[in-house]
Amino acid sequence: xxxxxxxxxxxxxxxxxxPLRTAAARxxxxxxAAILASAICLDLFAAGAASAxxxxxxxxxxxxxxxxxxxxxxxxxxxxASSDARQIADWVIRAGDNRGMPFVIVDxxxxxxxxxNGGGQLIGATSALLGLAxxxxxxxxxxxxxxxxxxxxxxTTPAGRFVASLGYGLGSQDxxxxxxxxALALHRVLPANTREHRLERLAAASPLDRRITFGCINVPAxxxxxxVQPAFTGTSGVVYILPEIKSLSEVFRTSAS
Numbered sequence: 001x002x003x004x005x006x007x008x009x010x011x012x013x014x015x016x017x018x019p020l021r022t023a024a025a026r027x028x029x030x031x032x033a034a035i036l037a038s039a040i041c042l043d044l045f046a047a048g049a050a051s052a053x054x055x056x057x058x059x060x061x062x063x064x065x066x067x068x069x070x071x072x073x074x075x076x077x078x079x080x081a082s083s084d085a086r087q088i089a090d091w092v093i094r095a096g097d098n099r100g101m102p103f104v105i106v107d108x109x110x111x112x113x114x115x116x117n118g119g120g121q122l123i124g125a126t127s128a129l130l131g132l133a134x135x136x137x138x139x140x141x142x143x144x145x146x147x148x149x150x151x152x153x154x155x156t157t158p159a160g161r162f163v164a165s166l167g168y169g170l171g172s173q174d175x176x177x178x179x180x181x182x183a184l185a186l187h188r189v190l191p192a193n194t195r196e197h198r199l200e201r202l203a204a205a206s207p208l209d210r211r212i213t214f215g216c217i218n219v220p221a222x223x224x225x226x227x228v229q230p231a232f233t234g235t236s237g238v239v240y241i242l243p244e245i246k247s248l249s250e251v252f253r254t255s256a257s
Contacts, residue, residue: 074120093120102237111207124227129218131157136243138182159243189218
């Protein structure tokens, strides 16, 4: 596993340096191994990894019982959503796949993000910026490469089910780690590179105009602060990224198709 001295945030995609890949984390990794070995399920693994490596948010919150699940499926509260997004959200609740945790549906075709509480009620929805290239898989080794080494056709937002936790990118900037291996995160949009017009792209009517990142999921800063961060503070959650080439059942192994 390589060590890099520069952060991918320098490319204004805000794909942050992975906390497990820094030289300073080597000693902590050894201590973390004992913690991770005791994890008894995927959810505990994700939470333990973030905590042991200093990636978890320090804003600890009292863990409360999740809201009761809706027997009929997820509640979008009237928000416009695609049939694919509704199908997977309903399946999540009916199958209990989120295990009572908050969850996020990322609709790549519509370039939208939906955040739900553990009971399946919508907390918020927004347009999002996604990977430039169409595709449902990460390029091999993409998480270990610098931005300059990632070709345009490799800049995908991978589809799948991911257990996510709050953590840190560069400095004190908190993010939602979606997948460590591919350096995939959901975070506030960074408008620093004015040539990319990212804030304008967020407001664009066409989802195609919102395909610009190296793979990370960018949302408005206010939405991240009001919706994403509170939903995931003190807990892990699940992020479901819908496919744009593969079928729903192929990616999520459900009866939904």
